[in-house]
Amino acid sequence: MxxxxxxxxxxxxxxxxxxxxxxxxxxxxxxxxxxxxxxxxxxxxxxxxxxxxxxxxxxxxxxxxxxxxxxxxxxxxxxxxxxxxxxxxxxxxxxxxxxxxxxxxxxxxxxxxxxxxxxxxxxxxxxxxxxxxxxxxxxxxxxxxxxxxxxxxxxxxxxxxxxxxxxxxxxxxxxxxxEKRKPTVVIDAEIDGSVFSYSLLGQAVGMAIGSGVPYFRGLSPETGVEEAKALSSAMAASGSVALWHAEGVTPEAGGFDVSGLEAIHIGRKELEAAYDKLNTVDDVQLIAIGCPHLTEKEMHQIAAFLKGKKKVNKDVEIWFCTSEEVRAKCPEDVKVMEEFGPVLADTCMVVAPIEGTFQRTGTNSAKAGNYLPTLCSQKALCRDIPVLMELVM
Amino acid sequence: MIVNGRTIMSGKATGKVIKLDEPLSFLGGVDGSTGDLRVGNGGNVAGRVLVFPKGKGSTVGSFVMYDLMVHGVAPVAIINESAETIVATGAVISSIPMVDGVPSVDMFEDGDTVTVDATVGVVEIEGVTMRATVSSVLVKDGKVLMLKRPDRCHSFPGMWSLVSGKIEEGESPEEAAVREIREETGISVGKPSASMDPVYVREGDTLWQVYPFKFEVPGAEPVLNEENEGFKWVSRDEVSLMDTVKDTVTVVDFMLR
CATH class of the missing domain: 3.30.499.10 (Aconitase, domain 3)
Incomplete structure (x- = not known):
């Protein structure tokens, strides 16, 4: 060198x-x-x-x-x-x-x-x-x-x-x-656009390609931080993808000619297979949301959904995970969410030693769905946030 | 004999080899406080030259290596075929001399006394001599020619082998292969249809460096000299059932692929 x-x-x-x-x-x-x-x-x-x-x-x-x-x-x-x-x-x-x-x-x-x-x-x-x-x-x-x-x-x-x-x-x-940032495969994605669908898409792509630089077509130009966070984390956990491009979304995507690349279609069938892979149990002791950490927008959305509702199932604990910074910025949301479970800062269900307490954990995260079984000896349930919350209402 | 490698972490040490044939995950594979190996044939890495093909598994493995160092039970040196992030990181932070780029872990045996000069990137295996040989897969109608070595042979007596022999001074491996085939079977061959990187077979203090070739010999019938006492044309599956010299199956698999 x-x-x-x-x-x-x-x-x-x-x-x-x-x-x-x-x-x-x-x-x-x-x-x-x-x-x-x-x-x-x-x-x-x-x-x-x-x-x-x-x-x-x-x-x-x-x-x-x-x-x-x-x-x-x-x-x-x-x-x-x-x-x-x-x-x-x-x-x-x-x-x-x-x-x-x-x-x-x-x-x-x-x-x-x-x-x-x-x-x-x-x-x-x-x-x-x-x-x-x-x-x-x-x-x-x-x-x-x-x-x-x-x-x-x-x-x-x-x-x-x-x-x-x-x-x-x-x-x-x-x-x-x-040279190493060029796309290696095209993914024609067909998803409903929810953050959860980006998680499943990432899981499916990681399962399909393992590694490489996928180039997405068919993602909404409105793909925001939350969607990109879900997609990135899922593909890095189910595969080892460290870079992706998306037509009309990511800043480097416009600079590539992908006409000669293999194209893989990811639609309902593939998302279902991804979903099945992430779900290994039906009932849970812990529901943990915030992998990767919840953003301010997600805190607002969760608080808005929970407002006025009651947690009745006392057997299931709920953790919300975010950063200290975000928690400090959302005191009103935190107040609502705390009725359901602690809003924890700077930690998460994957790196905390939950295996000493729980065996079955629910999450909305494909990343956590991959790591809960291996790093935390958990069986996992993977659903969108409202579905998980309704389990305790 | 001297084996050339590449510096990953500098330093120099001598010790006895403990070898694994499979990639190693330090997390789960080695007890960080005792140095006990939980994989392979067991044993302990403390004070040994640890030889394995490459690292795998969790990145926490780097810290397990640090744990070994803290507890005074680290290997004195590490030899890999190809280094990856986890083991290289562990070796550097724990100051364990490390080389990679040795052609094969098959060059080493448990108990060999080895000096690793990782600063220069070379490894010396004490008392071991390397001999270069060729080994040819002769193929007729999809079957491979196997020769039976007499019991009086010095090396690998009584076993089945490919058409093999030593490379002589001034001879290229390919020339040696053509000559050995002519001498041992009477068959004249032209250019090989395939070759592969040398494989390494240890037999006591001798390290056989074997250059494999493949020759297509339609219609040929061998006429043996005194070096072998029998022959058979066999399928790939039959080869794996015979008592063969180590790595014969690997070579045949590669050549028939």
């Missing part, structure tokens, strides 16, 4: 061990993926925030990094953690877990990372611009940033994204390059 003299010096340890370690990691990954050089980034978003997912090995790693004086050099945000900072007891979390989780947040904070912990940093805390090179972990957020915004990032891992944040650089390969 071609390194500048300054980068070589960092690799040789001339700017301390912390930066050297970061450079070793970024160059090792660059070598594996055939990068020619490094590229400056404007922001980073880190995964590896929940104690449940990183464990004691991850905690010790962060302790050592922070003790070594590691500091990020670009604006950086953090993924959801394993609990609400204040309301962890309501989530049936043990004190030991809570203490370790709070320590993890503190360590990220010491390294200069903004510790609003959300999987939707693009709605406020960390908003890239078109053409920005960024180093983002969190598969759903990076796909949204690549696709809906037109920023450029690969699927970074947690330590790789932290190393990039420390250096302000990442290896220049993959989706940083024009």
């Amino acid at each position: 071609d390194l500048t003299r300054e980068e070589e010096a960092i690799l040789n340890g001339e700017e301390g061990e912390g930066k050297q370690k970061a450079m070793e990691l970024v160059t090792a990954l660059g070598k594996i993926y055939g990068a020619d050089d490094l590229i400056d980034i404007t922001s980073a978003h880190l995964s590896g925030a929940s104690y449940k997912t990183i464990g004691d090995g991850g905690l010790k790693y962060l302790e050592d990094m922070a003790a070594g004086g590691a500091k990020v050099s670009v604006p950086s945000t953090l993924n959801p953690v394993g609990m609400d900072r204040e309301r962890w007891a309501e989530m049936h979390i043990s004190r030991e877990f809570a203490e370790k989780q709070l320590r993890i947040i503190e360590l990220y904070g010491q390294m200069g990372i903004r510790t609003t912990c959300s999987c939707t940093p693009y709605t406020g805390a960390n908003v890239p611009s078109y053409g920005d090179h960024i180093a983002w972990a969190e598969s759903s957020a990076l796909s949204f940033a690549n696709s809906y915004i037109g920023a450029r990032t690969n699927r970074e891992g947690g330590p790789g994204a932290l190393a990039a944040a420390i250096l302000g650089k990442t290896a220049n390969y993959g989706l940083h390059l024009d």
